[in-house]
Amino acid sequence: MKRYLTFLMSVIMILTLFAGCQSNEEESVKDTTSEATTTEAAAEEASTAALTLDKKVDIKTPKTVDQTSEPEEGETVAILHIKDYGDISMKFFYEDSPLAVENFLTLAVNGYYDGVTFHRVIQDFMIQGGDPDGTGMGGTSIWGEPFANEYSERLAQINGSVAMARTQELDTNESQFFINDNTQEITDDALAQYDLSDSIAEMFKTYGGNPYLQGQYTVFAQVYDGMDVVDAISATATDTNDMPVEDIVIESIDVTEYSK
DSSP states (O other): OOOOOEEEEEEOSOSOSSTTSSOOOOOOEEEEOOOOOHHHHHHHHHHHHTOOOOOOOOOOOOSSOOTTSOOOTTOEEEEEEETTTEEEEEEEOTTTOHHHHHHHHHHHHTTTTTTEEEEEEETTTEEEEEETTSSSSOOOOTTSSOBOOOOOTTOOOBTTEEEEOOOSSSSOBOSOEEEEOOOSOOOHHHHTTSOOOHHHHHHHHHHOBOGGGTTTSOEEEEEEEOHHHHHHHHTSOBOTTSOBSSOOEEEEEEEEEOOO
C-alpha cells in the first residue's frame, strides 16, 4: 500500500546555519509518516485511473545549461498564474532531470495543476504545492506511480530553484513540488558543513537558498521571473501546520516557448 507523506512536515532545528544567526547548527527537516486507510487507497487508485494526458509537450532545451541565466529564445518555459498574486515564470533542465521535467510539463498542459493550492508555506525556506487534495498527502505522476530522484553536478537548491517534493524515502516523486525561497546570506563556515563542489558553493553564496537540501531532492526548474510573487506567498499567514490561512491557488499554467 502506497503511503504519501507531507514533504518536510516538521522542522527539527531552526535555520541557524546562515550569517547573523546565533549558532552554526544545521536545520534538519523530516517527513511525518501517515498510514493510508483502505478508503484513501481506493480514492488514490480512482484518481490515478481518471488522469487523462491527451496533450503532450515538445520540450525545447537551451544550447547552454545555466541555472541562473535568462531563458534562450524558443526554450520551453511555464508561467504559473497565481490567483490574487501574479505570475511565476519557470525554465526547465530537461538534460539533467528528464523525468521530473516531463512529468511536471505534461501534468501542467493537461490542466492537472489548475485550481491546486500551495498547501505548505514556510517563510525564509520554501513554498510547496502540486497536491490536488490540498493536504500534502495526494497527487500522482504521469506514470501512475512514483519515479526516481535525479541529481546534477550543475544544479543547486538555490533561491528560486524548483524541486520535487517526496516522502521520507528516496525515489518517491509524484506531482508535488516546492520552490526554494531563502535569501539569507550563507557564509563559508556554514557551507563547510556540506560536501559541495566549489561551483555549487559559490552559487549558494551568491544567490542564497537551502544547501542542506542539496543532493536530497530533484532540482528540475528555476524561477526566472516572479520571485516577488514567491516572496509574497512565503510571507502569507499560516496555521500551526504551515498551511496558508487563505487558499493560494494556481489558477492555470501556460506552457510556451520563451520570447523576449
